[in-house]
Amino acid sequence: MRVAVTAPATSANLGPGFDAFGICLERPFDTVVAKTTEGEGVTLEISGVGSESIPSDPRRNTAGRAALAVMRMSGFRGGVAICLKKGVRPGSGLGSSAASAAASAVAVARLAGGLPVEKIVEAAAEGESASAGEEHADNVAASIMGGFTIVRSVHPASVIRIWPPRFLRLVLALPDLYVSTFEARKILPRRVPLASMVGNVAKASTMVAAMMKGDLALLGSAMEDSVVEPLRAKLIKGYGDVKRAALASGASGVTVSGSGPAVLAVVDAKRASPSKVAAAMASAFGENGVGCETIISKVGRGAAIKAR
């Protein structure tokens, strides 16, 4: 049996929703082709963008570890051969490791005869520990389920999905900078002022209400975070200029995408031009001597089974 699955890039956190919020892009995406084999365990072949930087030992790779978690959860006996084609650049802040884990978990769950979606999210979150050092589900939930997701818990996985308004566009600027997810987590404080918690609860809640009301101006205005964003922004040369440029060219809100260095702008396509925002962000990075690629995407629908 053979199955091909794509799982898209995602942007986690969205400001105040650190470790809880994720939003799914339409592209880029990772592709996993998985086959049952005669043997046991998982074999892994990797190709595509940045594949040379990714460990191919299944236990040290998010796709391999997610596959093993699905096999354990489903009681699957036998072997699985995985071909992972990377489309999402590793270390970009776009959930590259999560896209691999998500595609692999969905594919292997299909080979195993199916698993509830929250079990698949849980397995993919376990896969994520191969790259982040700890399990987290904010990217994998969005990559698997699509839309905007709130992760309530990882064990057991509990995820709320919301479909944002159709006119929401995600503009991502990916600078030629390297930020390690591990380092980006290490700089985080262990404790935060109670007032910061109150502020982030209020802003994150406002974002959810805004998304459901279709009010992207409100959404963007609440996409501010005083806890994580300022620390991670320091790792991104030119961040302040890029944020100002995006807002000045019509973005509703701007924040660090995941652990960076990608910068996320949300744009109301009825009121502003996503390509103008993208150009302004690229130009601001350029003025800081930083090369940059941009992506404009609608909100994606999540992982998709392409063929058997």
Next chain:
Amino acid sequence: MRVAVTAPATSANLGPGFDAFGICLERPFDTVVAKTTEGEGVTLEISGVGSESIPSDPRRNTAGRAALAVMRMSGFRGGVAICLKKGVRPGSGLGSSAASAAASAVAVARLAGGLPVEKIVEAAAEGESASAGEEHADNVAASIMGGFTIVRSVHPASVIRIWPPRFLRLVLALPDLYVSTFEARKILPRRVPLASMVGNVAKASTMVAAMMKGDLALLGSAMEDSVVEPLRAKLIKGYGDVKRAALASGASGVTVSGSGPAVLAVVDAKRASPSKVAAAMASAFGENGVGCETIISKVGRGAAIKAR
């Protein structure tokens, strides 16, 4: 000129939304009758439930201070005589001081020719500092605007209002215990673990999504807080038993109302009996030797101008 305004009791926090969330009851309510006078400043007369415990100096009273804030913000010249009739018991955790401030701010704003609603909220929040020692708007926003409210900021006041589903019932158990708002704030930690912030952001966001989707089981399941509720629960004799009894009799979720001692249960009237939940809560307090009054209310529509 003369105006009469009612402003209802409210329940703040709702678990993870500490200092941000509020929900409006239909009753009980405070009533303010305000008149313009020949003199200057504010005079205050107080009657009704617990009025003997409330300072009648306008600067030390939430209604008086809210009136003075409205007069300052609106540039109102002249005097105002306020008759405050308390319907909400002070120190109950039902936003008693907020109901007074809200009724007063709405009434005096009408005398002054009108103010934008968020200015009225800001003035009422300033009034709140007379009792809580600091300005907070979670109760006054809900009492003035009705529905379920998220306070994004107090200065300037920024509030998101959501109308919860019609089948939501609020059941409040008011035990014969005294909890000082001031003391209930003093026991709070100054800093909280980052993981607690992440958890509360996820749960609060889930509550907003649940309220907008009309999913009260989801709402109730997310109404948990690991930061404030456990500390305040200790000040309420029998809290654990009351919470268990309410959940066992069909409540979707239970938490401390504001700074307590009132306990809030949210009930889906399509699936459970609010009066059964109220009886179970009263009985559990009774088994702990604590007398208790109960209130069953729909979600209220906020302050209302009754007559000129």
